[in-house]
Structure formats: structure tokens, C-alpha cells
Amino acid sequence: MAPRLNQEDAETLALRALGFLAAEPERIELFLSTTGLGPENLRAAASEPGFLAAVLDHIAASDSLLLEFAGNLRLNPEIVGEARRLLAGPEPDDFA
Template sequence: MPVEINREAAEALSIEALSFLAGDPERLERFLSLSGLDPATIRLAASDPGFLAAVLEHFCSDESLLLAFSANTGRDPADVGKALRVLAAFDRDCEP
């Protein structure tokens, strides 16, 4: 049975994914490098509504990372894509 993911659950999943990245310096460095962020600016970036979606986009673009996250957390890999769609739709709704 498909699991529905609301905005709150999508945000929680994204934060969990970010914590997963932060737990491994190599993974975090790759994310920071690809996103153009650095440790000093990540807190500021996290306040941007699109940041949580960007975290999930990062996971969706790297299958091995996605599968490692899923194995580590017990989450279905498809839930990451569902959460990304929820956050992306929310971001579009908030655009001026």
C-alpha cells in the first residue's frame, strides 16, 4: 500500500537525510561541494525554503547514496522521491 507523505513528513525526511550526510565527512563534503555551500553558510542556506528539497534532490541524483540512506534508516527509497515532489510543489506554491 502506497504511503502518503505530507509536507511535515517530507521536511522531517529531508532533515533526517541531512543528518545522514552530516554523519559522514566525505558525503557531507560532496554535498557541500556540489551545492556551492560551505560549513559556515549551511545554516543560512537551511533557512531557504528550497534547501530541504535540494537535500532530497541530492539523494535522488545519487542512487548509491539513496540506497545507503534507505538501508541505514529503513526507509523506502521511493519515499525520498515522494517527499521531494511534496517539497517542490510547496516551493512552487510559495513563489511570488
């Protein structure tokens, strides 16, 4: 099955996910505490490789957050995992 997303689509989705997190103080605070980032270094971290994948990891780690995000964009939640794989590369167990 061919991927539904390309690299640019995956990056755009991750940026929308970051915006979704930032729209609610509770959401962004949990993300920041989970990643160890603070508001002062969030912008710098956003330019680091792997950051956008980490945003999608965070969204995907919570079923309720994933479903709310995907529902807001009217997307199949599986697309978040697909975007994450594009941004981070395959998981080690993907080679099994």
C-alpha cells in the same frame, strides 16, 4: 493513490537526510561542493525555501547514496522522491 507523506513528514525526512550527509565528512563535503555552500553558510541556507528539496535531490542523484540512506531508515527509496515532490512541487514534466 494518496500520498504517504504530508509536508511535515517530508521536512522531517529531509532533515534526517541532511543528518545522514553530515554524519560522514566525505558525504557532506560532496553535498557542499555540489551546492556551492560552505560550512559557514549551511545553517543560513537551511532556512531558505527549496533547501530541503535540494538535500533530497542530492541523495536521490546517487543510487548508492539513496539506497544506503533508505536502508538505514528501513524505507522504500521511492519515499525520498515523494518527499522531494512535496517540498519542491511537481516537476514541469509532471503536467504532461
